[in-house]
Structure formats: C-alpha cells, structure tokens
Amino acid sequence: MNIYSKLLAVVTVATFSSLLFLPSVYGSDDDGHKWGLGWFKQSKLDVAPVNNPVYREECGSCHFAFQPGLLPEKSWRKMMAGLEDHFGDNAELDAEKQKSLLDYLVTNSADKSDYKRSTRIASSLKPGEVPLRISDTVYFKRKHDEIPMRFVTDNKDVGSYSKCEACHTRAETGSYNEDEVKIPGVGRWED
Template identity: 60%
Template sequence: MKRKTLALSLLLSAAMIGMSGTVFSDDDNKKGGFLGNWFGGNKPGVAAIDNPQYLEECGSCHFSYQPGLLPARSWKKIMAGLDDHFGENAELPAEDAKVFENYLTKNAADHSSYKRSQKIMKYMQPGDTPLRISKTRYFLKEHDELSRKMVQDNSEVGSFSKCEACHTQAAKGSFEENEIRIPGFGRWEDD
C-alpha cells in the first residue's frame, strides 16, 4: 500500500469507529457480546435494591424504583423537591432524605455497569435531567408500540410509572422481554 492510501484508510477506519460509538443501534446485544464484555456493561437489567429502608419508604406509594434507572443529577432534583412530588407531599425527615440521596446518587445510572442503566444514559442528552424514568428517551423508544388501551385506559395499569404491572421481575431489576405480561393482554410478543 502506498503511504497516502494507508493514511487515508486509517483515517476512514478511525472515523467509522468513532461513528459506531454515537449511532443509536437497535441491536440490544442480549448477552453483552464482545463490546458489552469489553466495556463491562454485560450485567443484565439494573442493579437490585439493597437498602431495605429505601425499599420501604420510597416504595410506600409506588414501585420502588432502582437507583440505576436515572442519573445522579435527576435523583438530586427529585430529592430536593419531595414537598411537591408529582402533586403529592413525600417529605422525609432530613436525615433519612440525606441517606437515600447518597444511596441513589452512588448507585445511579451514570455510575452503573449494568446494561439497562448504560442504555438509559446512552440515549440521554448531556444536559437532560428527567424527573421521570418514563420520560427518558430510552424509555420512550422502548415503549412506543404500546397503546392507550394497554396502559392509561387499562384499569390494572393506569400509567407507565407502574413498571411492576407489566414487568413481572421488575423488583429484581430485570426487564427481559420474555418476562413481560400486560394485564388483560398477556405475554408481549415482539416481531
């Protein structure tokens, strides 16, 4: 190969590697695969909750969301606004609030080696601070085939916030497709 051609092909392959890092791929790479293992993002789902007090307190009104479902900056914002938390007062004693905030930010999606956490971050714009998991770009992309009948108008679901209504293993941090059952509709068959 001539020097000029070699330099050009090196440049091209570098550009391609750079591109493949930013292009949104729909290939979920189920088992982690070569790149998944290489970058450490091969643990499936999100890390399970290992703080019983968090599980109880933040699970008293709804599903206890795993820290790895949002970035640290989102958890900080949520914890700073508990007096008006989606229209409800979810205030906690200051000491408890501090403990939970530490737990949430330490285990947040942007500090996690779990695959779903990394996906959530991959699809998020750098400046985004979503207060809802169900409004993150990754979530919206994954749930865009569901109808109102299955969610909002489904008396056993009601809202996308109710992860555990459809994801039977959500409490373990597992959201695999073969574990999905939509109440009144059954198993989710994707094609």
C-alpha cells in the same frame, strides 16, 4: 517441534486473539450501541436490584421502589430536593433519611452503574436534560413506543407507565427483559 507445528501454533493463536478482538472493533447490538470490551464486563441483569431496606420502605410505600439505576444522578438530586411537592404528593423525609437516601440513589444512579439498561438510559439523554420520570427518558420512550395506549393508561390494571411491576413480571429483581412482560388483561408481549 518442527517448523510446521510452530507455524500452526502461531496461526491458531493469531486466529483466537483476533476473534476475541473482533467484537470491540465491529460489535453493535439491537439498540445500535457499540459494544467494546466493556460489553463482557456488563452484568446479565438489566439494573441493580434495590438493596437498601430504608429506601424500599420510604420510596416503595406509594409505588414500586424504582431502582436507582433507572435515572441519572442529576435527576435524583433534583427529585430529592423537591420531595414536598413530589408529583403532587408530599413525600418529605427527615434530614437524616433524606441525605442517606440521596447518597444511595446517587451512588447507584444510571450514569454511575455499569448494568446494561442503566448505561443505555444514561447515554440516551442529551447533556442538560434532567428528566424526573423514567418514562420521560429517550431510551424508555423508544422501548415502549409500540404499546397501544389502551394497554396502559386506559387499562384499569395498569393506569400509567410508572407501574413497571404491572407488566414486567420480574421488575422487583431488576430484570426488565421483554420476554418476561405480561400486560394485565392482554397477556404475553409478542414482539
């Protein structure tokens, strides 16, 4: 190798490594979040899909089985401690199921998950804030504040923001991408 090709090799390596390093220094996405090297590790999916059959059965009988990664640990603990009055319904479980489902929720909660939406939901909350509804989190509100009420509460096919699966066609799989939204009676969502 002569001196020029050595020099070229050094420059090439330096350029590529700075390119790799750039995002961790300057990166930021549409939500104004910085993305460091952790960004590369983030999963493509928005939240981890439900993979616990008991959870799906017990917590998916009255409504969509919300993924554990949609609320932080503190919220799940508070909710699971008051199932006898769960938004006006009795959703009590026997002690054994109550414990195993609490474990499942906590292990996969928003603050323990590295899935994209989970980390954002968790980091949007102030310390001490313990929302019992996903739809009460700052991140959720910010994402849904442009949707007129006639598409939601006054829409007979939706009725409430709790019905994620009414609008998010792939909610079941843990995917909440805005390109997959189809509001009943309204159609595709164009931002």
